[in-house]
Amino acid sequence: MSDVDSPLLSQLLAGTPVSSFFEEYWQIKPLYTKGTADKFLTLFDKPAFQQAIRHCDNLKISSRDIRGVSMERTCPPDKVDDAFRAGATVCISGIQQNARLNQFMAAFAREVQQAGELSFNCYYSPNGHGFSLHLDDHPVWILQIEGRKRWWYSKVPYHKPLSTVSFSQDAMVAQVPWAEPIKRPDESEFFEVVLEPGDVLYLPEGSWHRASAEGESLALTLACSRISPLDLVQQVMAARIAQRRLLRENLPGAWAPTVSDTIPGAWEAQFAAVIDELRGMVNGLTPQDMYEAWRRLAAKDGAGH
Structure with missing residues (x-):
């Protein structure tokens, strides 16, 4: 795959050659790329978010209880603003009726062939909020649209997880049915970066990560469903x-x-x-x-x- 044949990937990678990405990063280790503030202006914005909460497969909010455990529940569109003001992250999956996102996914699929289905999720987080420590069982691309969000993520992914694994604030061990109990990773060894508008963070499957908004944060996550x-x-x-x-x-x-x-x-x-x-x-x-x-x-x- 040549860089000439990969204009979308070249934009996402912002200086990292596409061939080098697949040799050194793809399903191996994370990659953070700095973008420009106007990079995703035509892709998604607050008006698109307001449309997405009414045209999606799943609309939910995520907040933490006193133990630091993430609690998710469905939310009707007319209650989103109240939930956000109360400190909940708004999570949208299966965004519908958005031609720009569909065109982006179609272009991405022409350059990166994956058997799973591509989809965009949207996360709108208030100051100081975001998902607690976890890993995903599929690779993701985080596109920062508006605001800032601080990320902590592992340098080396957990090898081939069979499901998502999450840790509450004080938990030191996670139980999963497909492996021995998993010990909480040492976050002092994590990378730390603040994503600003136009920035991109690629995380291969198994990358431990957590995030916290600095002010309001609006971001998209491009994910591909698992195929085994x-x-x-x-x-x-x-x-x-x-x-x-x-x-x-x-x-x-x-x-x-x-x-x-x-x-x-x-x-x-x-x-x-x-x-x-x-x-x-x-x-x-x-x-x-x-x-x-x-x-x-x-x-x-x-x-x-």
């Missing part, structure tokens, strides 16, 4: 299963008094045949099949809405 190898396997297998009659036949019920822990012989034979069928299909699955499934997903227009 299992998702690709399911897509490939689903297309093949649809053509296999044995796997799609209806299973009958049974007279309750006859049901026991021991599988009936006829059912055992049927299920064994099904397993043999599946085993043959899985054995026939190749890396090229999965790559082609990934390319089909990645070949989208980039606009989530």
Whole structure:
């Protein structure tokens, strides 16, 4: 991928060559780039925010309780101003009816192929507020639109998290179902930066981070939904299963008094045949099949809405 072929990425990276970004930063480490105050003026602003709160998939507010735990709840559009004045961050996801954001995502998708769906979230934070320490299970690009926001983020990401992980203010350990308990990272080793209008912060998946607005802050986050190898396997297998009659036949019920822990012989034979069928299909699955499934997903227009 050449810089000449990547005008949008070149603007986001502001001096970092696109080729260097993919070699040194992409899914490896964070990157902060300084922008100009007018960089995103035509992309999003306060009037666009006011429209977005009425045309989105999800509108919620986030605040912290006395323990420092982030609490999220839905919020009707006519209560947003009251919640903001009370110290809550307004979170908008799935922004609809915004041609500029859709065009941005389409251009981004032409330069960065990802199988997941791209979407813009918006965060409007009052002074001193922002999300507490957490990591995301997908890469994100933070675009500062208005105001200032101070960020603290880890130099080295947590390796391949399977979900978002959050810490409350005093918690030292986070429990997750897919790994051993995770110890709170040492924030004294974090990078610290203040994002101003036009600045961009790229965080690969697994980057620990938290933020706090300095004055009012309006920012956009460009995120891509997760796609795992299992998702690709399911897509490939689903297309093949649809053509296999044995796997799609209806299973009958049974007279309750006859049901026991021991599988009936006829059912055992049927299920064994099904397993043999599946085993043959899985054995026939190749890396090229999965790559082609990934390319089909990645070949989208980039606009989530």
